[in-house]
Amino acid sequence: xxxxxxxxxxxxxxxxxxxxxxxxxxxxxxxxxxxxxxxxxxxxxxxxxxxxxxxxxxxxxxxxxxxxxxxxxxxxxxxxxxxxxxxxxxxxxxxxxxxxxxxxxxxxxxxxxxxxxxxxxxxxxxxxxxxxxxxxxxxxxxxxxxxxxxxxxxxxxxxxxxxxxxxxxxxxxxxxxxxxxxxxxxxxxxxxxxxxxxxxxxxxxxxxxxxxxxxxxxxxxxxxxxxxxxxxxxxxxxxxxxxxxxxxxxxxxxxxxxxxxxxxxxxxxxxxxxxxxxxxxxxxxxxxxxxxxxxxxxxxxxxxxxxxxxxxxxxxxxxxxxxxxxxxxxxxxxxxxxxxxxxxxxxxxxxxxxxxxxxxxxxxxxxxxxxxxxxxxxxxxxxxxxxxxxxxxxxxxxxxxxxxxxxxxxxxxxxxxxxxxxxx
RNA sequence: GGAGAGGUGGCAGAGUGGUCGAAUGCGGCGGUCUUGAAAACCGUUGACCUUCACGGGUCCGGGGGUUCGAAUCCCUCCCUCUCCGCCA
Numbered sequence: 001x002x003x004x005x006x007x008x009x010x011x012x013x014x015x016x017x018x019x020x021x022x023x024x025x026x027x028x029x030x031x032x033x034x035x036x037x038x039x040x041x042x043x044x045x046x047x048x049x050x051x052x053x054x055x056x057x058x059x060x061x062x063x064x065x066x067x068x069x070x071x072x073x074x075x076x077x078x079x080x081x082x083x084x085x086x087x088x089x090x091x092x093x094x095x096x097x098x099x100x101x102x103x104x105x106x107x108x109x110x111x112x113x114x115x116x117x118x119x120x121x122x123x124x125x126x127x128x129x130x131x132x133x134x135x136x137x138x139x140x141x142x143x144x145x146x147x148x149x150x151x152x153x154x155x156x157x158x159x160x161x162x163x164x165x166x167x168x169x170x171x172x173x174x175x176x177x178x179x180x181x182x183x184x185x186x187x188x189x190x191x192x193x194x195x196x197x198x199x200x201x202x203x204x205x206x207x208x209x210x211x212x213x214x215x216x217x218x219x220x221x222x223x224x225x226x227x228x229x230x231x232x233x234x235x236x237x238x239x240x241x242x243x244x245x246x247x248x249x250x251x252x253x254x255x256x257x258x259x260x261x262x263x264x265x266x267x268x269x270x271x272x273x274x275x276x277x278x279x280x281x282x283x284x285x286x287x288x289x290x291x292x293x294x295x296x297x298x299x300x301x302x303x304x305x306x307x308x309x310x311x312x313x314x315x316x317x318x319x320x321x322x323x324x325x326x327x328x329x330x331x332x333x334x335x336x337x338x339x340x341x342x343x344x345x346x347x348x349x350x351x352x353x354x355x356x357x358x359x360x361x362x363x364x365x366x367x368x369x370x371x372x373x374x375x376x377x378x379x380x381x382x383x384x385x386x387x388x389x390x391x392x393x394x395x396x397x398x399x400x401x402x403x404x405x406x407x408x409x410x411x412x413x414x415x416x417x418x419x420x421x422x423x424x
Numbered sequence: 425g426g427a428g429a430g431g432u433g434g435c436a437g438a439g440u441g442g443u444c445g446a447a448u449g450c451g452g453c454g455g456u457c458u459u460g461a462a463a464a465c466c467g468u469u470g471a472c473c474u475u476c477a478c479g480g481g482u483c484c485g486g487g488g489g490u491u492c493g494a495a496u497c498c499c500u501c502c503c504u505c506u507c508c509g510c511c512a
Contacts, residue, residue, distance in 0.1 A: 039473095040473085040474065043473065043474065043481080044474065044475090044480090044481090046481080047473090047474070047480055047481040047482085048480075048481090050480090050481060050482085051480060051481070053492080053493085054481095054493080056492070056493090057442075057491095057492055057493040058442070058443075058493080059492095060442085060492050060493070061442040061443080061492085061493070062442090062443090064442090064492095065442090072492085073492095075492070076492045077492090078492085079492040079493080080492065082492090083491095083492075246470095246471080367471095367472095369471095377471080377472095
């Protein structure tokens, strides 16, 4: 959520910036400013009332002590009045705070100035492309065919045991998954990240902290009995480690990496892009998270971008990097790079990573701050990225590397798989 | 799941319903002393809202209540610990 002071002091800029996200903020911003003014004046009135009431309470104490009953009783009546006033004011104040927050939470993050305008993913800007698109043999088939031909992923079995979008990985398929997870984790650790194994369920406060709640609760699985949500990404638990935390400046940047399963209801996405591994309800992902100094977060974003690119190079996958346009960038993000790999049998680009700088948007929600050298507390910046999400990487690896005699594993992965190719 | 104990400042640990944002110790920071360090001594040391500032207000796990006045009493939720049961 945006800082009130920024909205107050740069009202027009906020409105103009949000227009890039195709978000008309004029009404909302005006409402927020009005509510904020009311809130502050009510707060002032309440503070004054409380001050008087505190003073009187002290006087009463002293009067009782010195035996001046009558005087004390008189003051007591006055105090009671103040108390009623205070109650009334407090009620108003709370109402104002609630409505203010409701409005504030509806405002998306401001897009970075380099975010291109646009409405849909068609308008995203391809900023980099690397790797050769492989020539496939005549017999080439999409990964879901390969999955059953080689017996490495069983979608039907998943449907039987759980439902659509929950595949079983089997034999060399399972081994490949495990290899990728270890490979990704090791690469991050080499770059100085601290590995975490987070809980897979999170509470409401955490969901709010990273911005999944209150808006996207329909996208998360919810355990009603315990009021817990299954994580849609490790970003949620790993960033929320720092909820209500004040770091020291020298602690920055914090670099954490976590492997986790991710759960997404994907309500409302149907059609052919859900075939095979393209879109699942449960999938595995290695996520990198950084908490950065506000002055350095864009350097960190570039660093993370390069890090993801390196992974794709090592996996020898053709990929491209997109800078998301205003219409496609998420509610919480200021700047996002998407990574897509080319899946040669499907002949399409698949998103395998999304690297974002949230600036202080999440930090403000979860009160993640640091104390600078002057001893002042400031909001930190949060960033995260997939490095990487497995299913579509697997899809591309399978499709692009299929040969007559099997599916070849890229060099970098072989120490992890323990085999060079997948065979029937 | 059952029974009990408890949640106070970075940590440890006091706190008769009134003068407690909170003793004390440790730690941190600054200083004196020292060639330097240690020790000793002195001072300082939370967050948030509001204000140009002075100042004012809120916060003793969360929420609610009693009272003129609550860290202190009551209710409720959460969490931790101990014992029992169950169990990967």
